[in-house]
Amino acid sequence: MSTLVQKYNIAGPRYTSYPTVPYWNMDSFSGKIWQQTLIQSFEESNVEEGISLYIHLPFCEQMCTFCGCHKRITKCHDKEGPYIQAVLKEWWLYCNLFSSRPGIKELHLGGGTPTFFSPENLKVLIDGIFKTASKAEGYEFSFEGHPNNTTKDHLETLYDLGFRRVSFGVQDYNETVQKAINRVQPFENVKRVTEYAREIGYTSVGHDIIFGLPFQTLEHVEQTILKTKELMPDRLAFYSYAHVPWLKGNGQRGYNDADLPSADDKREQYEKGKLMLSKVGYKEIGMDHFALPTDALFKSMESSELHRNFMGYTASKTHLMVGLGVSSISDSWYGFAQNVKGLEEYYHLIDNNIIPVYRGHILTEEEQIIRKHILNLMCRFETSWDGKEEYFPELLEVLERLEEMESDGLVEIGSNVLRVTEKGRPFIRNISMAFDVLLHRKAPDTRLFSMTI
Structure with missing residues (x-):
């Protein structure tokens, strides 16, 4: 395996889309053509399968240095209300394109840190979305929670709004690794929110774990999975750390390449973790994902309904996915479109009744x-x-x-x-x-x- 790792360890996409973003053809893209593909996809699929909705909530109170996502670091929570109102207006602009009331099959709150927002404001957001939409048959609503700031009120409020799946970012339980990635969260915090979610009635609780982090050893990964075994989340994302310090806006500059495990060490971490997960009953799902046989993700793989898009792996497929908020990407099945990344520019476009797309690609x-x-x-x-x-x-x-x-x-x-x-x-x-x-x-x-x- 070591020889194969050395042979195939090259830079490559994760294929949440094809073509990948660097190969989008901007010359043939226009907002008008994009909206035509959007309308076509809606007419073809809304009645039978509904649509997916991804809402990007970009605010975080601190920078996690492993993260490559688009975010805005702030402790100022008065930013919540104006952002929610802008997202709801963006949704209204999309609904004006549709010929009928959309049925939402999947809804995911990502970030950033969705639980940066208060439960009351998250309720305003979701209630606002469903003033002009319906819940499709078999809908699945999910959100990402930070173990340090997700409260029981967050979980109860979102459960009452129809959410049944939550994923918590764990990464690694070792304190040295946590300090390196600026994400210190005790096991007790993860245990508390996991148990809260189950008490409330969530049917799928997920944990995100990362291997290949700075200063992370094989023993650290083993200990993290042993602690994970104590909680037995329904599904796991067991990701390879993506080291992309050249990308603007991430914090992957607080350590050097020499602080990272080698390719062989990373592969050993993955293989050991995979073996440990398999022994306690987890099944491998696609790339980097594992689930218990009782979880919807495993069942969708068994029935060949597993799908992958900009939200990652999903248990059911919709042709149309609308992304709301800064940096969100929409997928009409015939094309992709990404929103502007700057918060001020996003607000300006929304204020002028313009869908805030700045680049995209129409598929041949x-x-x-x-x-x-x-x-x-x-x-x-x-x-x-x-x-x-x-x-x-x-x-x-x-x-x-x-x-x-x-x-x-x-x-x-x-x-x-x-x-x-x-x-x-x-x-x-x-x-x-x-x-x-x-x-x-x-x-x-x-x-x-x-x-x-």
Whole structure:
């Protein structure tokens, strides 16, 4: 495995979208065309499957240095009300495009720190959304909670509004690692909010754990998973730390590359963690995710309904996902659009009744086909090309790129099917990259992505 790690540890995308953001074609994108794809997708899918809604709540009281997300650091909570009103107006601008009342199948509050906002303000936000929307059949509402500031009132308020899933950012329980990433939170805090959520009736409680963090050792990962075992969350995100200090706005400059585990050490951390999780009953779901067999995420994988988008892995698929708030990305299935990242610019555009999109991409027919293949690999560890709807001109070149991975035992290639082996699952990003014709047509001139291992 060490030789394979050295061989395949290269910079590569995580494929929450295809094409990936650096390969979006801005020249062919316009707000008008984007809105046309949005309306088309809504008309095709709203009645049968509903839509997904992601709301970005960017405020945090302190900078966590492992985080690459867009956020605004402040302790000033009077910013909550104006931001919520802007998000609700943005939602109103979208609803004006739709021909009927949208049914929301999935709703996720991400950040930032959603629990920076008071329970009362979160209620104002959700109630405001549903003044012009309905809950679709089988809806799933979820939010991200910080163990240090999530209160029982937060959990009860959101539960009463229809939320049944919550994920808590744990990262690592070792104090040295926590101090390095500026995220000090005792196990007791995680235990308290996990137990609160279960007492209240949440059906899925998740924990996010990261390996490959600065100063993190194999023993630290083992101890974190032993503590996780005490709480047995329904699902786990077991992420590889993405070291991207060149990206503007993150805090990954408080330590050096030498402070990070090597690629071989990271892979050992992952393999040990995966083994420990498997022994207590967790099942591997796609890339970096694990769930108990009773959780909806595992059941959706078993029924081939698992989906992946800018919200990560989801238990059901909607073609249309609307992103609200600064930096949010929307997905119409035919195109992507990202909101402006500056809070002041966002407010200015909303005040002028303008949907605050500043860049995007309209997918070509070929890109839609490749996107399906990468989604298949990421969600089911296999893909096929039985008919012309799965064929694209460079497929033969893709298969040639995969021949070496086949020799290494990472994939099995049939006449019209590709399957990822158990050995190949840790290298799913590399396997997906073989399908990324845009990446192969024009390799980036500068570092864009984190390392795959």
